[in-house]
Amino acid sequence: GTMGNASGSTVDDMQAVEIHHWYKKFMTECPSGQLTLHEFKQFFGLRGLDPEANAYIEQMFRTFDMNKDGYIDFMEYVAALSLVLRGKMEQKLRWYFKLYDADGNGCIDRYELLNIIKAIQAINGCNLEMSVEEFTNRVFEKIDVNGDGELSLDEFVEGARKDEEFMEVMMKSLDLTHIVAMIHSRRHSV
Numbered sequence: 001g002t003m004g005n006a007s008g009s010t011v012d013d014m015q016a017v018e019i020h021h022w023y024k025k026f027m028t029e030c031p032s033g034q035l036t037l038h039e040f041k042q043f044f045g046l047r048g049l050d051p052e053a054n055a056y057i058e059q060m061f062r063t064f065d066m067n068k069d070g071y072i073d074f075m076e077y078v079a080a081l082s083l084v085l086r087g088k089m090e091q092k093l094r095w096y097f098k099l100y101d102a103d104g105n106g107c108i109d110r111y112e113l114l115n116i117i118k119a120i121q122a123i124n125g126c127n128l129e130m131s132v133e134e135f136t137n138r139v140f141e142k143i144d145v146n147g148d149g150e151l152s153l154d155e156f157v158e159g160a161r162k163d164e165e166f167m168e169v170m171m172k173s174l175d176l177t178h179i180v181a182m183i184h185s186r187r188h189s190v
């Protein structure tokens with residue numbers, strides 16, 4: 001399959017009418033057409049987050065800000081929505097990898113994964129039957145195939161496909177469905 005650019009192809013998948021719909025929402029919430037981190041948090045109704053959740057949201061903002069200019073513009077917003085709403089598994093996994101690799105060194109270490117799982121719990125709540133530390137260790141035991149203490153992109157993608165429980169927790173990290181639902185209903189409920 002195609003592995004490279006996760007954004008380009010997904011944007012094409014969206015229907016023009018749907019894009020227009022999202023454009024109207026975007027411009028209503030963000031008339032400048034450029035979403036800052038602060039607005040991003042407001043947009044999604046995220047306030048009073050603990051530091052871990054906050055760091056996670058900032059990391060999410062940075063992965064959506066593809067040209068790294070500090071703003072999410074409309075095309076970046078559409079690419080993000082498109083990924084969330086109908087991205088293929090492979091694209092989502094690649095995106096997760098980027099999101100989880102907080103320092104951007106091309107590998108996910110134990111500390112990075114631990115922080116992400118903590119943040120997912122803080123934001124979405126996930127009912128793990130064990131502590132986040134235990135969960136993280138278990139994930140590493142299973143999917144760090146070469147045992148170097150870091151997850152490469154290949155280990156991550158392969159591991160996620162094989163480990164249902166890990167996949168489920170990860171899905172929560174991109175589970176913006178409640179957020180999307182909120183955006184949908186906000187205009188009507190006011």
Ligand SMILES: [Ca+2]
Nearest residue numbers: 065067069071
């Ligand atoms: Ca940008």
Ligand SMILES: [Ca+2]
Nearest residue numbers: 101103105107
């Ligand atoms: Ca890293």
Ligand SMILES: [Ca+2]
Nearest residue numbers: 144146148150
């Ligand atoms: Ca490894």
